[in-house]
Amino acid sequence: MSKRPKVNSDHAQRHHTPTIDNEAIANHLEALLTPAVFAQQKYYKQLGLRDRILNLSLMVAAVLTLLWRQVPGIQELNRLLAREGLLWCPVTKVAQQSLSERFLVFPSELFERVFKD
Numbered sequence: 001m002s003k004r005p006k007v008n009s010d011h012a013q014r015h016h017t018p019t020i021d022n023e024a025i026a027n028h029l030e031a032l033l034t035p036a037v038f039a040q041q042k043y044y045k046q047l048g049l050r051d052r053i054l055n056l057s058l059m060v061a062a063v064l065t066l067l068w069r070q071v072p073g074i075q076e077l078n079r080l081l082a083r084e085g086l087l088w089c090p091v092t093k094v095a096q097q098s099l100s101e102r103f104l105v106f107p108s109e110l111f112e113r114v115f116k117d
Helices: 023-039 041-046 056-068 074-083 096-105 108-116
Strands: none
Touching: 023 041, 023 056, 023 108, 041 108, 056 074, 056 096, 056 108, 074 096
């Protein structure tokens, strides 16, 4: 009879699904951040950014969802956006490449200004 080898938990397969959505926390985040997001709209336009699908509101919701629900990557974030929406943003279908590129070029000072207000 052979013994079963010890399993190294570092090599265990991780689950790649985001945590569940808590509606009370989502509503609280929306109440806290919606005024701050709208307060930065003028600065957003001064930077030459247009109010399209991947606007300031959606990008803030995307970053918060990535952190809060522990979404493993942009591809899963895009699936969440297409299936259930993100926090206060409705269901929106965008190309995964568009979302990835938007994260690369989106000015970090906008996030800083939203979270400092």
